[in-house]
Structures are given as C-alpha cells and as structure tokens.
Amino acid sequence: MRFPEDVPVLTDGVVTLRAHTAADVEPAYRMCQDPVMQEWTTIPVPYLHEHAVNFLTEVVPAGWRDNTAWAWAIEYDGNYVGTIDLRDGEGGVGEVGFAVSAEVRGNGVMTRALKLVVRYAFDGLDWKRVIWRAYVGNYASRRVAWKTGFRGLVTIPGGGRSRGVRKDEWVATIGRDDELEPKGNWWAVPVLDSGAIRLRELRESDAQRVMEACADERTQQWLTGMPSPYGLEDAKGFIASRPDAAASGDAVAWAIVDAVTDELLGNVSIFGLNNRIDNTIGEIGYWMHPDARGRKVMSTAVQLVIDHAFRPVEDGGLGRRRLVLRCADVNTASAHVAEANGFTQVADERLADPRRDGTYDNLLTYDLLATEHPGH
Secondary structure (H helix, E strand, C coil), X not given: CCCCCCCCCEECCCEEEECCCHHHHHHHHHHCCCHHHHHHCCCCCCCCHHHHHXXXXXXXXHHHHHCCEEEEEEEECCEEEEEEEEEECHHHXXXXXXXXXXXXXXXXXXXXXXXXXXXXXXXXXXXXXXXXXXXXCCHHHHHHHHHHCCEEEEEEEEEEEECCEEEEEEEEEEECCCCCCCCCCCCCCCCEECCCEEEECCCHHHHHHHHHHHHCHHHHHHCCCCCCCCCHHHHHHHHHHHHHHHHCCCCEEEEEEECCCCCEEEEEEEECCCXXXXXXXXXXXXXXXXXXXXXXXXXXXXXHHHHHHHCCHHHCCCXXXXXXXXXXXXXXXXXXXXXXXXXXXXXXXXXXXXXCCCCEEEEEEEEEEHHHCCCC
C-alpha cells in the first residue's frame, strides 16, 4: 500500500482516524513524555524528539507499505491526540495497540477509535479475531477493551516485556461475529455516606490499618481463609486486588472510614455477583478494625451497601434480588449485624465452618429479599 495515499480515513463523526503527517511529530513527542504513557507502553525512556520523528516518518509508513502494520493518527476536535495500530494479521488474527494523550482521557476517545479499528480489521482486512494486550494494572486500557467488547480475559504471568523487564500481562480477544459492546459488568465503587461513616474505595494508604485489622485475633478467628500471620504485604495485595474484582464483575469492596478523619475502620464487600446459576444474588462479607468495634459501625455500613445492592443497575446500583450473609453460630456480633438489618436466618449447617485449630462450628445463613427492603 502507498503511504499516505492508501491509508483509509475512518470516522464516527466525533473521532477521525487518518494517516500521520509531519505536523503530528511535536504533539506525539509531548504525549510520550507522560509518565503514565511511559509506565504502560514499550516506548523508549527517555523519549527523545528523534524517536517521534523516526516512528511517524519511518516506522509507520513502512508498516503500510509492507502490509505488516497499520497505524492511524487519532484526531479529536481537530487535533492529533494519539495513535492506534493493527499488527500481524497472519491467519486472519492480529493485535491492536493504542495510546492517547492525557488531556483527552476520560472522554471516550479511545473507545471510539478502537471500535473503528476493530471494525476495519474485520471488514477491511478480513481478520477473524483481534487480540488486545496490556500489562496487569493498566485498568484504563482494560476498560477501553471491555467497553469495545473484548472478552475471555486471561492473565499471563511474565507474558509482557518492556525495556528488558518481564511483566504480567492481560490478554483478551474479540471475534468477527462478536458485538462491539461490553460483556458482563464492570462495577463502580461509589462513595456511600451515613454522616458518621463513609464508604469509599480502598487506597494504598489504608494498608497499615488493613494489616492491623486482619492480623487481629478475632478477625483471624472468624475468617480462616485469610493469611496467618497477616503482614503488610498481604494488606497491600488485598487492596491491589479489589479493582480487578470490580472490573471482572465479581465483587465490590468498600473501605469503611471515619467521615471526619478518613481513618479506616473496616471493610465491607458484596461478592459472588457473577453466580452462573443466578446472577441476581450477592453475598455480604465484612471485617472490622479492633478500635471500631462496639460503635454500630458495621451495622450502619451494611445498611448502606444493602441500599446500593438493591438499587437498579440503571440507577447506579447492583440490581440484586437477594442478599446472603453467613457467619458461625457462635459469632454473635456478626449475627447481630444481620439481624439488625432485617435478615432472616434460613439455614443452620452443622459443623460447616472450619476454625484454624481443626475444629468446626455450625454455619448460619441469613438472607434478605429486595421485596422485604423498605422503599422497594
């Protein structure tokens, strides 16, 4: 193919994909100074002006001429704001890569560009499947892929390589007959406020308090699935894993914090949201920091998440029909939280809840239906 004559212009009326020009060199060079861009891509660091010149005037045209890579400039509001490309394509399967400048992130620009390119891969290049890759932790890229309809996400340990360093990698694909729309849920973690306490996303700065709470003797007694001993790295790992649970549609977790000091008081989660048999249910789980006990903090926090869980999805909630809460029969504090929030005990499983010492307690199951919730 000739460059730029044969580069097809793709547009949805808001975003336009076109051939790169010499005028794109300066904005591309500035874009590649962004630390976020450098963290998640394989561009040289430091990124020099000559790198931008070489990529846009040598590498990109050669890809079109050799029919091995197809890169477009992303134009938005009349300006160059990024690059998106297709690569390989052997056997009707190829990969997509993209980057967008910081000033337009969050406006849906990249999702629009990705949909245009994926459709061209199928209709213009006759591909059967497109592969997306990103380093684990690049949730911005993962969300763009999810919104475009990529599915079947897997994690490949050490699957990526950047500047001589191996990194864990996410991979997902989309097929010719797949809808270019999200598959499954990507749950938001809204701030929920009662006045005295606030529920918000967990942060790295919460790690010390998470460790203190989860290393506590009572927490360890009832939650036997937690690491023991529980250290700071365990706390950091827990915090880092929560965005993945929300992105995969499986769970939403909140830090319970003091509304004035923002100090972490505990954690409350709704999980099991991807139940294959019945995806209208969810299970509530929680733990407390020792110095927050006896203050009705958890009863209040659970009430807040109940309201959110039963709120319809179109109104920003989880659209649940039924909530479940489980605890050992001798864990009276946890049972009180369930009963104070209107849950009904529906099961008592004999010796079903293991302790760390090898003994077992009976396991109580409580449930609450949306039809039983005030305001339904």
